Amino acid sequence: MLRTARLGVGIIGAGRVGPVIGAALAGAGHALTGITAGSDRDRVEAVLPGVPVLAADEILRRSELVVIAVPTEQLEGLVGGLAEVGxxxxxxxxxxxxAAFGTGVLAPAAARGAIPLAIHPAIAFTGTSMDLRQLTNAFAAVTAPGPVLPIAQALAVELGCEPIVVAEEDRAAYAEAIATATAFSRSIVGQAAGLLARAGIPEPGLYLSxxxxxxxxxxxxxxGGATGEVPPVDQ
Structure with a gap:
């Protein structure tokens, strides 16, 4: 199994994803240096008790590995802004x-010597410790330059996931597939539950489970049968 050395890990993004990724890496033996502030500090504290809240530039100063887990529309500006201040x-x-990007979005960081990696665990994050169990049964899309691809794969394994390599040029199609599965599943279940409720079925979500x-x-x-068997998760 691929392994990475013990690293000081900083998390930028205190939404549903960042704290869980931090907790998984801490469970793999890495040391958390800090996390940026979030709107729900109680939830973050429940997942990462005692981890310092720091500004993004301070997290970069203290960390050997920086995990960026922010909304899609914020990612490019954040990476570029941190590059501008050195x-x-x-x-x-x-x-x-x-899911939507490979490593191209990290080009401003790479231009200053950072090593760019893209890892997308294919789960629906809740932002709670329950996600740690989900990760152990999940796959993760990894994209990275060839020489450092094993590092991305090792980190995915340490999250509990089975790494699947997705080429830079295929990330858009990958992201579309993830978005389609997520949005369609929620929409259809929501519609069915609404119909059952109108039909007088109590607890329609439980009924449909x-x-x-x-x-x-x-x-x-x-x-799986149509496109080739999905490989088993090797834990």
Whole structure:
């Protein structure tokens, strides 16, 4: 199994994803240097108790690995802004978790010597410790320059995921697939639950649970048969 050395890890982004990624890496033996402020400090504290809240540039100064988990529309500006103030360090690992981008969005950091990596765990994050269990049954899309691809794969393994390499030019199609599966699933379940509620069925979400899970399992099995078997998760 690929492994990385013990690293000082800083998290930029205190939404649903960043704290969970931090907790998973801490569980793999890395040391957390800090996390940026978020609107729900109680939730973050529940996942990462005692981790210092720091400004983004201070996190870069203290960390060997920086994880960026911010909304898609903020990622490019954040990376570029930190480059403009000279915050990125040569040899520093920088990982973003956005499905929509490969490593191109990290070019301003790479131009200053940072090592760009893209890792997207394919789960629906809740921002709670429950996500740590989800990660152990998940795949993660990894994109990185060839010489450092093993580092991205090792970090995905340390999150608990099975790494799957996605080429830079394929990230847009990958992101579309993820968005389609997520939005369609939520929409259809929501519509069905609404119809059941109008039909007088109590707790429609609970009523649908077994049906939806078994239907999705069958659909996934059929998808695997159509395109080649999905490899098992090796834990």
């Amino acid at each position: 915050a990125w360090q040569p040899g520093q690992l920088v990982v973003h978790t956005d 077994s049906l939806v899970h078994s239907t999705v399992d069958h659909a996934l099995a059929e998808a």
